[in-house]
Amino acid sequence: MEKQITVMSKTAFAKMVERAYTTPPLLQGNKGTLASVITSHFAQMSLQNNVWKRDTFRALLLQLHAEGCFTLLKNPGFIAVLANISAFGNKTVRDIQGWKKETAVPEAQLASLIRYSFAKYPVPEFLEHVFNTDKKVHMYWYIQLGRGDSVLALSGFPVSYTSSMAHWFRLTPPTYTVPQAIRRAQALGYGATTERAEVIAWSVLANGFENEVFWAKVVQFVAKVKEEVSLDKLQVVLEHLEALRVQQPDINMKGRTWDALLRQAEMWKAEMVKRNDAAGYMQWKPAEITDFYKAEGNVVYRTVQLTSSEALYEEGYEMNHCIAEFTDDCALGEAAIFSLRAYNSNATDTDFRRILTIEVCLKTNDILEAKGKYNEMPTQEEDKLVKEWAAKEKLTFSCEYYDGFYEPPTEEVREEQYTVTINGWCIALGAIIVLLIRGCVA
Structure with a gap:
């Protein structure tokens, strides 16, 4: 009980x-x-x-x-x-x-x-979410802005801002995290369009602010590119630039064009894939978990178990996440990775859309996480498919699965006496992370 x-x-x-x-x-x-x-x-x-x-x-x-x-x-x-x-x-x-x-x-x-x-003075709504984190410096920024301080005066701010950037920082939509807000405002201050600034905010540029002298120049460069810049292309270019920066600490962006840089980055990425494949190709026995199959109208939903390092890399590349890092866990029999896909019932097996990448811990038969493209959380419809498969295969869900996916409780709350189960804590903690991503705090 x-x-x-x-x-x-x-x-x-x-x-x-x-x-x-x-x-x-x-x-x-x-x-x-x-x-x-x-x-x-x-x-x-x-x-x-x-x-x-x-x-x-x-x-x-x-x-x-x-x-x-x-x-x-x-x-x-x-x-x-x-x-x-x-x-x-x-x-x-x-x-x-x-x-x-x-x-x-x-x-x-x-x-x-x-x-x-x-808050004696208006503070951007997205900063309310920082009290759900362990970032005390971000909480202090809220307090500083609330007492009337300028964005330019925030303690320990990692980026050198102009007045224009500070203005855009205050206008950040509520769904952004603090690092994303910093990059978005920085890009807008450099003249980026709203769409371009959003791409920059969602890229790996928001993962940290080390070597900011160089990366600020990269943000400025990308902000002014005239060609279309998609997130997946930008990620490849940024990976390439990081590799160059490590080899050439004095690297700069002078004289570079987007088309040339993208070609170089894609060639570099292809070469890295070849090297990694040659050095570390691995294959393993599939776990004894039956793949999911469900037909709905003209769409067939299926899971495909990924049983090689090449398959994991391809999944990670197409979905823009780091599932390829789980090669050793899969090879040791500790984890199994499944790709949930949608097929047109009249199409071939090679014509499909990737929906989620699902990690199963084989020691506990727990589904640890299910992530969409760019590590997006499952939608309610996608979550139902995962749970339907889990029920058939007697798989359970760990707290980690709810790290970002939340379903509101249905039980009525009584004023004097009510309860919440320990298992329910996992869902509640997931709701906190949702506040960071989806801006649920009104």
Whole structure:
């Protein structure tokens, strides 16, 4: 029988919070109860230093319970957001006890609470999501903007911005992550179109900001290219440039054209594939899992198990993700990789569309993840196909599978007593990541 977290009445909840608040900050484990979740967060807040963290965390918990935010309080992931807010409890601009609930949606409640706590001045909505992460510097940027500081004055900002770039940063759509927002605004400041800036934002340029002197010049170059620049082509060019940069630290972009650079990059990529194939071709025995088959009208959905390093590379290349890195796991019999594809019922086996790449852990028979092109999360329709196949093959789902895919709970929330299963935590944590990607926080 599954363990459950129980949220108690107002008086009992207040007593529980007070006990957790006064408990010495010793190492605490999560025992599957709301009390243990809250106590473990208090345990990470010193009694001697930065006492405002504990005081703010207590005030947040009590105010949210008093306002009837029960769905929020039963979610361990949302409680972690409250702990992050509390880390800046000495920088709040309003009294926590003055916050009032205006919506029944927990994500919107968190967004409202963040704005109430830190924003005297407008802050871009996408930055509300940073309190769902472990990036304290990004949280501090929210606080700086909320108190009226300029984007150009943000502490530890990794890119040298112009006033135009700072303007575009503030206008970032809510669905962007912080690194994507930085690259998008940078590209727009260099004169890129909105479409080109979006391609740059979704490329590997948003993976980090090391060697920024060089990569800023690359962003400027790509922003001004007149030819069409698709994401897959840009990724190949960026990989090629990184290889050149490692070999030639003084490399620059002067005198380069997009067409010539793309040709060089594709030739380099083809050569790298040949070298890798020659050096590391591997093949392995397929796992004893039957492929999925389902016909719907003129479309046939099938999974194809990938049983060679060449097949993994081809899948990764076409889907623009890193599944080729799983070669050793598959060869050792630890993982099995499947490609979910859509075929026209009247077409040949070579005429298909790749939908998802699915990883199965053979030790536990868990589906660890299913990712679309560019590591996109499954749609609800695609998720149904995966679950239908899993049911037939008696495959289960790990928490990692829900890292980004979320289905809202259907059970009714009661004011005084309600529960959430430990297995449900995985779904709840997935919802936090969705906020980063899809901008669910209103």
